[in-house]
Amino acid sequence: MKTSLAIVKEGIPADGEEPAFPPQPNMMGTGDLAYQQKVAGDIGGGCKAKNHFYTHCACTSTQYDLLSYVTGELRCPRCIRDHWLTCAHQPVNNQKELHRKGLCLLDLLLEDFAKREKRDLDNVAYHDMMSSEEVQCYGGYDSESRKIMEPRFLHDAKINDEIINGDNVHLYNYVRDILHTEEEPSIIEATKIKYDQNAMNKSTDTTNINFDFQAPDVDTLKLDLFTSNLSQDLRL
Numbered sequence: 335m336k337t338s339l340a341i342v343k344e345g346i347p348a349d350g351e352e353p354a355f356p357p358q359p360n361m362m363g364t365g366d367l368a369y370q371q372k373v374a375g376d377i378g379g380g381c382k383a384k385n386h387f388y389t390h391c392a393c394t395s396t397q398y399d400l401l402s403y404v405t406g407e408l409r410c411p412r413c414i415r416d417h418w419l420t421c422a423h424q425p426v427n428n429q430k431e432l433h434r435k436g437l438c439l440l441d442l443l444l445e446d447f448a449k450r451e452k453r454d455l456d457n458v459a460y461h462d463m464m465s466s467e468e469v470q471c472y473g474g475y476d477s478e479s480r481k482i483m484e485p486r487f488l489h490d491a492k493i494n495d496e497i498i499n500g501d502n503v504h505l506y507n508y509v510r511d512i513l514h515t516e517e518e519p520s521i522i523e524a525t526k527i528k529y530d531q532n533a534m535n536k537s538t539d540t541t542n543i544n545f546d547f548q549a550p551d552v553d554t555l556k557l558d559l560f561t562s563n564l565s566q567d568l569r570l
Contacts, residue, residue, distance in 0.1 A: 343534065359532045393426055436505040440497070446514050460497045463512055464488040471507040521570050526563040 346355035409421035537546040
């Protein structure tokens with residue numbers, strides 16, 4: 335592990351006739367979960383140690399009550415099967431949670447759509463964002479667990495309730511082909527401040543979102559540059 339971190343941060347020094355190997359911040363290789371957590375730096379290390387405790391999950395320690403549990407029929411099927419008296423498992427991204435996230439995303443996209451179209455948010459609806467052309471939509475899975483995609487006209491939904499509560503078209507279909515302004519290639523290209531967990535010295539890099547502007551010994555010139563970069567990004 336120490337060798338892997340040294341290669342990521344420092345590279346490999348020259349050895350005789352062998353030239354030095356530069357730092358490899360984007361190094362890829364096989365490894366177990368502990369390896370991935372340590373190389374990622376600020377992500378991973380267990381629920382007690384990190385807010386983002388797993389490198390491949392959006393769940394956070396502050397999002398869930400990690401000390402709670404249920405008993406009886408409230409236990410999950412696995413705990414009931416294994417005869418555990420208590421169950422600390424909590425559903426993540428179940429249908430209810432995915433629906434909630436889908437509605438949040440729809441609202442963000444609708445607000446962005448109204449700004450781009452210079453229209454009052456109260457006078458726009460979800461279907462206004464939808465393409466008038468036929469698009470491929472998710473329709474579930476077949477008997478061999480292959481994803482089914484079907485052509486649909488999403489613009490046909492004339493009221494928000496048809497999109498929010500409709501059973502015929504998965505909510506994901508309404509957001510999968512819509513880009514928020516921040517996702518536009520031109521915006522991404524012009525953005526100065528990036529999110530890069532593999533960057534070296536994130537807390538002192540004025541182009542990294544993790545720049546520590548509250549550090550007691552922060553360089554005032556770097557703070558001014560970070561503020562300038564942030565202001566420019568907000569104007570995009």
